[in-house]
Amino acid sequence: MENLDQTIKACQQGNALAWEALIKAYQGKVFGVAFYMLKDKSEDAAQEVFIKLYRNLGQFHSSAQSFLPWLLTIARNCCLDRLRKSKTKMKYESDAEVEPETIADGIESPEEGTVEEQRKELLYQAIDKFDQTNKDILLLKDIQGLKTEDVAAVLEMPTGTIKSRSNRAKIKLAKALSNFSQFKIKASGN
Amino acid sequence: MNCEKFKTVIKEFIAGELSETEHEHCGNHIAECESCLTLWSALVESELDHSIKLKAGFSQSILQDVGLDACQQSEAMLCDYLELKLDPLQTELLKNHLQDCENCQATQVSLQILDAELGALAEISPSPNFIKLVLAQTLEVEPAESILKRLTGIDFQALFVQLMRRPRFPIEAAFAATVLWTSFFGVPTGIVFSAQADALPLVSPEVVQERIEDFQSNVNAGMDSIPVVVSEQFQNFSTASRSFLEDRRDASQQNRIALRESITNWYSNSIFNFSVDD
Ligand SMILES: [Zn+2]
Ligand SMILES: [Zn+2]
Numbered sequence: 001m002e003n004l005d006q007t008i009k010a011c012q013q014g015n016a017l018a019w020e021a022l023i024k025a026y027q028g029k030v031f032g033v034a035f036y037m038l039k040d041k042s043e044d045a046a047q048e049v050f051i052k053l054y055r056n057l058g059q060f061h062s063s064a065q066s067f068l069p070w071l072l073t074i075a076r077n078c079c080l081d082r083l084r085k086s087k088t089k090m091k092y093e094s095d096a097e098v099e100p101e102t103i104a105d106g107i108e109s110p111e112e113g114t115v116e117e118q119r120k121e122l123l124y125q126a127i128d129k130f131d132q133t134n135k136d137i138l139l140l141k142d143i144q145g146l147k148t149e150d151v152a153a154v155l156e157m158p159t160g161t162i163k164s165r166s167n168r169a170k171i172k173l174a175k176a177l178s179n180f181s182q183f184k185i186k187a188s189g190n
Numbered sequence: 191m192n193c194e195k196f197k198t199v200i201k202e203f204i205a206g207e208l209s210e211t212e213h214e215h216c217g218n219h220i221a222e223c224e225s226c227l228t229l230w231s232a233l234v235e236s237e238l239d240h241s242i243k244l245k246a247g248f249s250q251s252i253l254q255d256v257g258l259d260a261c262q263q264s265e266a267m268l269c270d271y272l273e274l275k276l277d278p279l280q281t282e283l284l285k286n287h288l289q290d291c292e293n294c295q296a297t298q299v300s301l302q303i304l305d306a307e308l309g310a311l312a313e314i315s316p317s318p319n320f321i322k323l324v325l326a327q328t329l330e331v332e333p334a335e336s337i338l339k340r341l342t343g344i345d346f347q348a349l350f351v352q353l354m355r356r357p358r359f360p361i362e363a364a365f366a367a368t369v370l371w372t373s374f375f376g377v378p379t380g381i382v383f384s385a386q387a388d389a390l391p392l393v394s395p396e397v398v399q400e401r402i403e404d405f406q407s408n409v410n411a412g413m414d415s416i417p418v419v420v421s422e423q424f425q426n427f428s429t430a431s432r433s434f435l436e437d438r439r440d441a442s443q444q445n446r447i448a449l450r451e452s453i454t455n456w457y458s459n460s461i462f463n464f465s466v467d468d
Contacts, residue, residue, distance in 0.1 A: 019328065023321050028313030035314050043317060047324055054328040116310075123307055142308045167269040170304060171297065178300035 001025040004064040011057055023050055029068075029144065030075050036124075036139055037079035037092055045082055049075045069150040072140060076154070098129045103176035126176055133157075134169045141166050191215040196226050204233060260287055264294045268301055 001007065001021075010018035030049050034042035052074050060070060083092055103126050110121040127138060133155070140151045141162060148166075152159040196219050202208050203216045220227040264287045270276050271284050288294055 016325070020321060020325060023324050027316045027320055027324075031314040031316045032312050036311065042314075043320070046316065046320070047327065050324045051327055119307060120311065123304075123311065138308065142305070143311045145309070145312065167266065170269055170301060170308075171265050174297055174300040174304045177304060178296055 004067060008057065008060060008064070008067065012060075019054070026068075026071060030071070032143070033072060033075040033139065034079055036127075036135075036143065037076070038082060039124075041082070045075075045079055049078045052078060066150075068144070069146055069154060072144055072146065073154050076136070076139075092128075092132060092135060096129070096131055098131075098172065101176075103129050103172060104179055122177065123173075126173055130169060134165060137162055137166050138169055138173075142170065191219045193219075193223060193226055196220075196223070197229070200226075200230060200233065204230070261291060261294055264288070264291065265297060268294070268298055272298070272301060272305070 007018045007022055011022055027046065027050075030046045031042060034045040034049070038045055049071075053071060056074070060067070062070070107122065107125045110118040112118075113121070127135060130138070136155055137151060140146045140154060141148060146154070148159050148162050152162050155162070196203075196216060199208060199212065199216065203213065206213075208216065220230050264284055267276060267280060267284050271281065276284065288298060
């Protein structure tokens with residue numbers, strides 16, 4: 001968003017229009033995080049994220065570049081709280097290390113929706129096979145596009161680890177998905 | 191296998207036309223023999239230059255023979271390659287591998303697709319009334335700071351910063367706190383008296399009385415040194431706050447507004463403008 005610095009300042013001074021603009025600019029990303037982590041109930045979580053943001057905005061005095069990492073940290077913590085409170089053990093918090101060969105196992109081929117929606121559904125199912133740290137890294141670095149240093153700060157891990165983990169996870173995903181699309185082409189060819 | 195034998199079959203070796211056993215022997219030989227390795231790589235290069243088609247995976251099989259895995263190394267570099275973060279030599283070497291390796295080519299393509307697909311997960315369009323819902327809820331949870339600001343018309347945050355810049359603010363604040371305490375609760379003689387009486391049971395009541403008088407005259411002397419303007423303002427304050435507390439009990443909407451105004455005026459006119467005379 002342009003003029004993010006000034007918009008944040010205006011929000012801090014109680015400007016309702018600025019607050020509306022800020023929600024509008026970032027609601028998509030917050031929903032993206034909430035859906036990635038929770039799948040259902042993501043709207044409730046997204047609302048909670050913005051209420052927390054509103055309450056804490058007065059404490060934000062850093063530069064505009066650090067706003068997105070800060071907001072995504074609020075969003076991630078909010079979703080983690082909800083996962084911990086939910087009674088069923090969620091897939092997100094698994095600690096299984098996967099191999100490319102096994103990622104495609106058990107993935108259900110989506111039959112509804114456009115091709116694009118089906119690809120997204122496949123991708124979510126494949127990512128679900130990773131452990132939580134890899135999911136966090138994929139979310140913050142490769143999906144939301146935060147800088148490696150920012151991801152390292154949010155997850156409290158060394159930048160080198162973030163980089164190598166992200167590379168390995170992406171290679172595994174790429175291989176799994178290419179196997180999957182090959183399989184799909186063969187299957188539809190018959 | 192010796193060097194002579196190797197040289198007689200090197201062309202076939204490069205073309206991948208040897209039997210599995212012979213191929214393995216050749217691979218073992220160049221892993222150990224520097225001069226044959228140089229010859230082999232020069233030949234491979236010249237053959238590449240002449241666009242002689244090599245069997246796919248041929249150099250990979252040699253590398254495996256000597257215990258290296260080019261695909262593993264190439265995979266590790268692919269992400270950096272796509273982000274243009276490799277140095278020129280690494281880029282050149284990786285490109286060279288990608289030319290011949292179908293597997294790594296496929297991985298590269300699906301990695302590029304994956305990057306685009308991951309980016310597409312960043313945002314999900316929310317329900318159309320989401321902004322309204324959030325606005326409605328955030329108006330209810332207006333921060334305490336801005337409620338105060340709206341009620342009193344004073345920006346406390348700005349005021350605090352302004353106050354902190356005053357050179358003698360800590361002294362003034364301590365002084366104000368003392369005066370406030372005494373105007374509400376009086377001078378704490380009772381506490382002093384009972385503490386002394388307990389601690390010194392052998393002292394005669396006359397001596398204790400004397401000490402209390404000393405203490406009170408000291409306090410009085412202290413009070414006398416307070417500038418007149420300030421003590422008047424604090425008398426005003428204690429009157430205002432007492433009547434505020436009394437009025438609150440049965441305050442209707444109207445006198446609440448009037449009260450708020452009077453307190454606002456009082457705040458902005460008196461307490462934050464006083465200064466201790468030099
Ligand atoms: Zn030799
Ligand atoms: Zn390869």
